[in-house]
Amino acid sequence: MPDAVPDPVATQPVVAPLTTAALILVATIEAGGEPAVRDVLPDLAAFARGIDFRMPGAGLACVTGIGSDAWDRLFSGPRPAGLHPFRELRGARHHAPATPGDLLFHIRGERMDVCYEWASRLLTRLDGAVRIIDETQGFRYFDHRDLLGFVDGTENPVGAAAQAAALVGSADPAFAGGSYVVVQKYLHDLTTWNALSTEEQERVIGRTKLHDVELSDSVKPPNSHVALNTLTAPDGSAREILRANMPFGSFEQGEFGTYFIGYAADPDVTEQMLRNMFLGSPPGTYDRILDFSTAVTGTLFHAPSADFLDAPPPPPTLSGTESVPQPASAPVAQAPVPAGHGNGSLHIGSLQESAQ
Numbered sequence: 001m002p003d004a005v006p007d008p009v010a011t012q013p014v015v016a017p018l019t020t021a022a023l024i025l026v027a028t029i030e031a032g033g034e035p036a037v038r039d040v041l042p043d044l045a046a047f048a049r050g051i052d053f054r055m056p057g058a059g060l061a062c063v064t065g066i067g068s069d070a071w072d073r074l075f076s077g078p079r080p081a082g083l084h085p086f087r088e089l090r091g092a093r094h095h096a097p098a099t100p101g102d103l104l105f106h107i108r109g110e111r112m113d114v115c116y117e118w119a120s121r122l123l124t125r126l127d128g129a130v131r132i133i134d135e136t137q138g139f140r141y142f143d144h145r146d147l148l149g150f151v152d153g154t155e156n157p158v159g160a161a162a163q164a165a166a167l168v169g170s171a172d173p174a175f176a177g178g179s180y181v182v183v184q185k186y187l188h189d190l191t192t193w194n195a196l197s198t199e200e201q202e203r204v205i206g207r208t209k210l211h212d213v214e215l216s217d218s219v220k221p222p223n224s225h226v227a228l229n230t231l232t233a234p235d236g237s238a239r240e241i242l243r244a245n246m247p248f249g250s251f252e253q254g255e256f257g258t259y260f261i262g263y264a265a266d267p268d269v270t271e272q273m274l275r276n277m278f279l280g281s282p283p284g285t286y287d288r289i290l291d292f293s294t295a296v297t298g299t300l301f302h303a304p305s306a307d308f309l310d311a312p313p314p315p316p317t318l319s320g321t322e323s324v325p326q327p328a329s330a331p332v333a334q335a336p337v338p339a340g341h342g343n344g345s346l347h348i349g350s351l352q353e354s355a356q
């Protein structure tokens with residue numbers, strides 16, 4: 001008899017296509033909000049099924065990530081080996097700040113209404129338990145261009161290579177199928193950028209603008225974005241991440257940028273890219289894209305497998321260093337951003353009305 005093939009771990013839709021729309025929410029957990037957060041985790045996939053089944057083709061793909069501090073507030077037992085607070089970087093010219101974030105909800109779809117509906121389902125359940133501290137509505141800009149005008153995402157790994165780049169494997173068996181996701185919100189100085197010639201912009205990125213062709217090594221500057229983000233392991237293999245960047249913009253706030261979302265099996269790969277960009281490789285040769293793009297947020301999350309979310313480990317106990325879980329209905333220190341009830345949702349996205 002051959003060995004039984006172990007059941008594969010069910011993953012969250014980390015390896016999913018780039019979509020027309022995305023809603024990216026970063027939240028903190030209010031004191032006492034932990035039980036409500038734990039309680040909703042097993043229902044996240046059902047929220048998506050209840051929307052997706054009736055909107056085939058809408059491409060709804062929702063990934064939930066948990067920050068380092070929040071992990072200890074929510075769960076007992078082992079932690080994902082690579083989970084730690086985002087490491088701020090200060091280069092000679094540019095700064096990658098570390099900003100708060102207990103939960104990440106990366107909601108992708110071909111239509112913003114399905115993204116909205118999933119978030120509405122979620123935040124109705126989390127009303128009073130979390131505070132949304134950053135909300136970004138991303139959109140596809142023409143043929144996958146960022147607001148700098150360059151095609152963004154071309155060299156992403158695909159298929160098995162995407163899975164290998166993004167999903168934890170046997171290196172950390174308890175968290176296999178999970179992923180480490182770094183998010184950073186970048187604001188572009190479009191006036192300065194648009195004053196450059198196209199040829200100069202191409203030297204900043206390392207690819208041609210119209211046809212998206214990588215510049216040859218003899219022409220591509222060492223401080224171009226592509227040069228500094230092409231990593232090779234000692235054995236010659238590529239060290240890759242899976243990016244899901246989205247352009248966003250607000251005329252009212254005068255903010256236009258790229259929301260960077262990078263999934264990795266090992267957060268050190270993303271962190272090495274960030275060190276190259278901000279500190280330089282060699283030191284001082286920093287990424288010229290930063291002369292036109294300022295990182296205003298930076299957070300690392302672990303997006304566990306779907307199996308983990310379906311049956312999370314027990315909450316931490318008094319004997320640990322963790323905070324004491326309190327009822328979700330306990331009064332909270334600050335009024336959270338209103339979510340759910342009264343937010344205008346039609347509540348047509350889930351089959352689980354009774355669960356609320």
Ligand code: HEM
Pocket residue numbers: 146148150151152153154155156184186205207225226229230241243258260262270271273274289293
């Ligand atoms: C202002 C924010 C950013 C913008 C506008 C941007 C834009 C781009 C563009 C236009 C490309 C070339 C096309 C492609 O292969 O996708 C690219 C490539 C890439 N970027 Fe970024 N990016 C940003 C931030 C980042 C960050 C923070 C990282 C990593 C931490 C990163 C990692 C990469 C990688 C790995 C590649 C592919 C390099 C290659 O193998 O050719 N990017 N990016």
